[in-house]
Amino acid sequence: MESKVLQKNLLELIRRTSAELPDDVVRVIEKGWRREEAGSNAKYALKVVLDNIKLAKKKSQPLCQDTGTIICYAELPAWLPQAKFECAFEAAVVQATEVGYLRQNSVDSLTGKNSGNNLGPGSPSFHCSPAKGRALTARLILKGGGCENVGIQYSLPDGRVGAGRDLAGVRLCLLDAVHQAQGKGCGPGILGVCIGGDRGSGYVVSKEELFRPLDDVNPDPRLAKLEKQIMKDANELGIGPMGFGGSTTLLGCKITHRNRLPASFFVSVSYMCWAFRRNGIVLSESGKITRWLYDS
Amino acid sequence: MLLEAPFTEDKIRALKVGDMVEITGVVFTGRDAVHTYLHQGGASPVDLSDGIIYHCGPVVVKEGGRWVVKAAGPTTSAREEPYQGDIIRKFRLRGVIGKGGMGPKTLAACRETGAVYLHAIGGAAQVLAEKVIAVEGVHLMEKFGSPEAIWVFRVARFPAVVTMDSHGNSLHARVLAESEAALGRVRQGA
Ligand code: SF4
Numbered sequence: 001m002e003s004k005v006l007q008k009n010l011l012e013l014i015r016r017t018s019a020e021l022p023d024d025v026v027r028v029i030e031k032g033w034r035r036e037e038a039g040s041n042a043k044y045a046l047k048v049v050l051d052n053i054k055l056a057k058k059k060s061q062p063l064c065q066d067t068g069t070i071i072c073y074a075e076l077p078a079w080l081p082q083a084k085f086e087c088a089f090e091a092a093v094v095q096a097t098e099v100g101y102l103r104q105n106s107v108d109s110l111t112g113k114n115s116g117n118n119l120g121p122g123s124p125s126f127h128c129s130p131a132k133g134r135a136l137t138a139r140l141i142l143k144g145g146g147c148e149n150v151g152i153q154y155s156l157p158d159g160r161v162g163a164g165r166d167l168a169g170v171r172l173c174l175l176d177a178v179h180q181a182q183g184k185g186c187g188p189g190i191l192g193v194c195i196g197g198d199r200g201s202g203y204v205v206s207k208e209e210l211f212r213p214l215d216d217v218n219p220d221p222r223l224a225k226l227e228k229q230i231m232k233d234a235n236e237l238g239i240g241p242m243g244f245g246g247s248t249t250l251l252g253c254k255i256t257h258r259n260r261l262p263a264s265f266f267v268s269v270s271y272m273c274w275a276f277r278r279n280g281i282v283l284s285e286s287g288k289i290t291r292w293l294y295d296s
Numbered sequence: 297m298l299l300e301a302p303f304t305e306d307k308i309r310a311l312k313v314g315d316m317v318e319i320t321g322v323v324f325t326g327r328d329a330v331h332t333y334l335h336q337g338g339a340s341p342v343d344l345s346d347g348i349i350y351h352c353g354p355v356v357v358k359e360g361g362r363w364v365v366k367a368a369g370p371t372t373s374a375r376e377e378p379y380q381g382d383i384i385r386k387f388r389l390r391g392v393i394g395k396g397g398m399g400p401k402t403l404a405a406c407r408e409t410g411a412v413y414l415h416a417i418g419g420a421a422q423v424l425a426e427k428v429i430a431v432e433g434v435h436l437m438e439k440f441g442s443p444e445a446i447w448v449f450r451v452a453r454f455p456a457v458v459t460m461d462s463h464g465n466s467l468h469a470r471v472l473a474e475s476e477a478a479l480g481r482v483r484q485g486a
Contacts, residue, residue: 061367065368146371
């Protein structure tokens, strides 16, 4: 595949991710809207959110002006060297910034200077792995600052939360995570969770968990049960959309695990806002998008 | 309910936590740079008295010689908590629009001077941009850059919820306390 063709397809991935929310996300927001009491602040907030989703798609404009950290997970087939892929993706990011699919959002941490094109050390953030077949899979999350700021990592045992090193302790951490976020992460939110790993891998994996369809069931029955429990418990906290109060506090909870050292037990929680911008494409060797990972 | 300019003390004092309002009139954007500047004694290039400040770093572009607002959602207000109360008092502000709520210093200033905190819907950049019907000016642009400048936006039916009123009530404080009690109950559950 020519670099230019690859770049064009990646640009379309960025555009669609920034402007269109996947159907699985829209469905749970609509469900929340129906559930909230007529005349409540919560229902009002979700109505504006739903209107915004429609309008952004229609205008092909960013759903939220914070177009977030650009996190790309790619499975690369043998015919595509990593350097070539990253180069094409970066070119697509620059172009997307020029045409306004992405905001100028990357700032030098020492000088405070905005790079103006979203490139810089660590931006975009790549996570590449080899693909099994001949197709390229590229997945993208745009993760805003407001919700990233309320993410949290626990080291168990945790005295403040009263959490020990077991699934009951993990449950208390996740409820605490939702509670401490209140409305600050533009809830209703989605939790991506990793039990175990180290401090770094825990957060990376917790974000990858956000790619699961919101209506799937965890293949591990222990985690499926915990996810269900968290959804029920969190929505009883009464925090609601934007922290206005209400019964729609969490739209999803996705949990996975990694092995840990005997000495460590981390629970890493990534909080994602309602503007849950993620999508992905499967590209054939000839440069055709054969599949979008999410309908929108 | 409609909240229309002029934003008089009477109109603002009549608002209560939980009121869903649609704002019509002029609002001034201001975020981190503007708040630090005003707090350090900088002169305001616009008359803020009986005015509303909006915590927003908009995306505004020039099309055919005029400014067009492309995105105009709220940014997190908590960062301005150290300055907001003093600025409300000094400039006689009547309202602050933002997201995430603010703390006790701002709440006290709202009570003293007759001002409210209006919570916009976080992330609703497109809906809110459409409520800006005209850009009437921009100030401090050279100094702070576009997102941090003071934009003078004429808005029509801009939706927000009063989450801190001028009588000492804060929806944020209430939801925090109630959710804490609920957390205690839920923890016992499983
Ligand atoms: S938290 Fe999400 S919805 Fe809120 S401002 Fe940030 S990116 Fe937008």
